[in-house]
Amino acid sequence: MNPVIKVSAQTRYIEKESDPARQRYVFAYTILIENLGDKAARLRNRHWLITNAQGDVQEVQGPGVVGEQPHLQPGESFRYTSAAVLETPVGSMHGHYQFEMDDGARFLVPIPAFSLSLPNLVH
Numbered sequence: 304m305n306p307v308i309k310v311s312a313q314t315r316y317i318e319k320e321s322d323p324a325r326q327r328y329v330f331a332y333t334i335l336i337e338n339l340g341d342k343a344a345r346l347r348n349r350h351w352l353i354t355n356a357q358g359d360v361q362e363v364q365g366p367g368v369v370g371e372q373p374h375l376q377p378g379e380s381f382r383y384t385s386a387a388v389l390e391t392p393v394g395s396m397h398g399h400y401q402f403e404m405d406d407g408a409r410f411l412v413p414i415p416a417f418s419l420s421l422p423n424l425v426h
Contacts, residue, residue, distance in 0.1 A: 308400070315330065343404070344405075347367070350364040
């Protein structure tokens with residue numbers, strides 16, 4: 304049985320790094336990854352689809368997250384913050400992480416979609 308990995312996200316608009324006049328909207332997102340299962344696993348790769356309000360999609364993939372490949376024992380969690388830059392004041396992100404168990408078996412963990420939007424713009 305694979306470890307049970309839970310992924311949740313919190314977002315915030317970074318006004319001081321954004322420039323709406325130049326269609327630059329910067330959003331920080333903090334991800335919490337929790338190993339709720341009974342086996343350890345290492346986060347090996349990430350794959351994101353970032354979509355703006357015009358339907359344009361940026362694809363981001365590569366090893367680990369923020370330069371790390373955390374190894375999560377049962378009951379452990381890992382939190383990190385990163386950022387996304389959009390050309391519109393509203394967008395969304397989703398994707399998956401690839402994890403590897405200690406025996407070498409790999410599995411995907413979906414990252415549920417979450418919104419990126421200016422405060423009070425979307426209710």
